[in-house]
Amino acid sequence: MISVKNLHKSFGHHEILKGISNHVEEQEVVVVIGPSGSGKSTFLRCLNGLESLTSGEIEIAGMNLTGPKTDIHKLRQHVGMVFQQFNLFRHLTILENITIGPRKVKKQSTAEANAIARELLAKVGLPGKEQRYPDELSGGQQQRVAIARALAMKPDVMLFDEPTSALDPEMVGEVLQVMKNLAIEGMTMVVVTHEMGFAREVGHRVLFMDEGYIVEEGKPSDLFSNPQMERTKSFLAKVL
Amino acid sequence: MNVVWDNLPVILGGLALTIQYSIIAIILMVVIGLVAALMRLSKLAPLRWIASAYVEMFRSTPLLVQLFFIVLGLPAILPLNQWVGQLTYPIVAAALTLSLNEGAYVTEIIRAGILGVDKGQKEAALSVGMTDFQTMRYIVLPQAFKRMIPPLVNQAAQTIKDTSLLAPVGVAELVYKGEIVIAATFASFTIWTLIAALYFIIIFSVSKCSAYLERRLQVDKR
Ligand SMILES: Nc1ncnc2c1ncn2[C@@H]1O[C@H](COP(=O)(O)OP(=O)(O)OP(=O)(O)O)[C@@H](O)[C@H]1O
Numbered sequence: 007m008i009s010v011k012n013l014h015k016s017f018g019h020h021e022i023l024k025g026i027s028n029h030v031e032e033q034e035v036v037v038v039i040g041p042s043g044s045g046k047s048t049f050l051r052c053l054n055g056l057e058s059l060t061s062g063e064i065e066i067a068g069m070n071l072t073g074p075k076t077d078i079h080k081l082r083q084h085v086g087m088v089f090q091q092f093n094l095f096r097h098l099t100i101l102e103n104i105t106i107g108p109r110k111v112k113k114q115s116t117a118e119a120n121a122i123a124r125e126l127l128a129k130v131g132l133p134g135k136e137q138r139y140p141d142e143l144s145g146g147q148q149q150r151v152a153i154a155r156a157l158a159m160k161p162d163v164m165l166f167d168e169p170t171s172a173l174d175p176e177m178v179g180e181v182l183q184v185m186k187n188l189a190i191e192g193m194t195m196v197v198v199t200h201e202m203g204f205a206r207e208v209g210h211r212v213l214f215m216d217e218g219y220i221v222e223e224g225k226p227s228d229l230f231s232n233p234q235m236e237r238t239k240s241f242l243a244k245v246l
Numbered sequence: 247m248n249v250v251w252d253n254l255p256v257i258l259g260g261l262a263l264t265i266q267y268s269i270i271a272i273i274l275m276v277v278i279g280l281v282a283a284l285m286r287l288s289k290l291a292p293l294r295w296i297a298s299a300y301v302e303m304f305r306s307t308p309l310l311v312q313l314f315f316i317v318l319g320l321p322a323i324l325p326l327n328q329w330v331g332q333l334t335y336p337i338v339a340a341a342l343t344l345s346l347n348e349g350a351y352v353t354e355i356i357r358a359g360i361l362g363v364d365k366g367q368k369e370a371a372l373s374v375g376m377t378d379f380q381t382m383r384y385i386v387l388p389q390a391f392k393r394m395i396p397p398l399v400n401q402a403a404q405t406i407k408d409t410s411l412l413a414p415v416g417v418a419e420l421v422y423k424g425e426i427v428i429a430a431t432f433a434s435f436t437i438w439t440l441i442a443a444l445y446f447i448i449i450f451s452v453s454k455c456s457a458y459l460e461r462r463l464q465v466d467k468r
């Protein structure tokens with residue numbers, strides 16, 4: 007579903023990603039962990055072209071991101087993204103937030119888009135919030151709407167960049183639950199998170215990133231209980 | 247008071263022209279400002295240069311000089327009067343110059359409004375597959391517009407005042423007509439009082455309307 011070959015990314019002279027290669031299978035849930043500034047967000051943002059690559063190759067959802075003829079907008083329709091700060095469209099209602107992509111990008115009729123949006127709102131546990139504005143919802147509710155917004159495009163892959171880091175502790179669970187349900191349904195997911203419980207329970211594979219490299223990867227049970235690399239050990243000692 | 251009554255038709259004729267020029271210039275300045283602001287934010291460097299040059303040129307010279315230059319100066323070296331028409335050219339050129347001048351300020355207002363919208367909004371729009379144009383049209387501009395209303399209304403008020411500078415290049419607006427009436431009646435104080443009052447009424451009502459509009463937008467959409 008995702009194939010990354012020797013991905014390098016620099017901002018100016020500063021190299022942030024120093025050769026990342028990895029392969030994500032269909033229906034796989036990959037959790038990315040690592041210290042602040044290690045390049046996790048940058049890696050994720052390269053996967054849907056929000057950041058341009060310096061070099062390397064990415065194939066995602068059957069499309070070649072780096073190909074010369076790639077329509078990046080077409081590609082992004084198949085790759086959903088959920089942000090740390092939710093980024094709901096503040097001037098639109100919850101319903102419009104979810105339907106604007108399908109309506110404007112996929113040219114869905116309003117009736118069809120609304121019907122799908124209502125289903126998704128029910129699915130993320132927020133029926134009846136259609137006419138509210140984002141500022142009227144709690145952080146956890148906003149993030150669940152953001153997930154629904156991404157799902158409305160019927161993506162093949164979902165990318166999550168620290169979806170619960172901006173939330174009050176009591177709201178973390180409700181968002182993780184929605185993500186867990188998605189994983190159970192077989193969605194392919196790449197999740198950057200500090201929630202080690204989620205990584206253990208839902209993740210099929212964990213990548214540990216540090217200073218622009220994938221230092222170590224493995225099954226959650228193996229990596230957490232028996233890390234091989236020194237850097238992984240010292241990171242896990244701090245967060246577990 | 248007789249001076250006022252007797253010359254009211256002339257003065258009101260000038261007022262009509264002032265209002266017409268104001269409306270045209272306010273519409274055009276927003277259109278020009280939007281285009282130039284988008285050019286200034288474009289990925290294409292030449293577009294950015296052209297737009298910056300335009301803004302700097304019109305902001306760094308006085309409007310009155312711009313009017314003299316374009317309305318009276320250019321026809322001295324180019325047969326503009328023949329192309330556009332002897333009578334049409336000054337009218338069109340005056341309106342256009344005023345619009346370009348105000349548009350330079352509007353460019354900066356719109357640009358600042360767009361830049362003031364959180365970057366995450368744009369990224370979220372792109373990540374559902376919207377094009378740059380759709381992102382601007384449906385997500386960024388609607389949010390930028392709300393914060394642009396107060397400075398835009400300010401600029402509209404400025405534009406109405408600036409139409410008075412069209413008198414020296416021969417546009418028979420309020421000030422122009424006032425000078426004619428004063429030349430005939432010597433009622434300097436009365437006529438200038440009347441003219442000041444007329445400007446005040448128009449501009450004051452414009453800002454009151456917009457304050458109302460702004461409150462409405464704030465309540466309905468957050
Ligand atoms: N647009 C940018 N321009 C310049 N430097 C950037 C940019 N985006 C990120 N960086 C730098 O790249 C490095 C990696 O950033 P990144 O956001 O990918 O880290 P991260 O692993 O997601 O960290 P965190 O856990 O804090 O979110 C940081 O040093 C950051 O300052």
Ligand SMILES: [Mg+2]
Nearest residue numbers: 046047048168
């Ligand atoms: Mg990050």
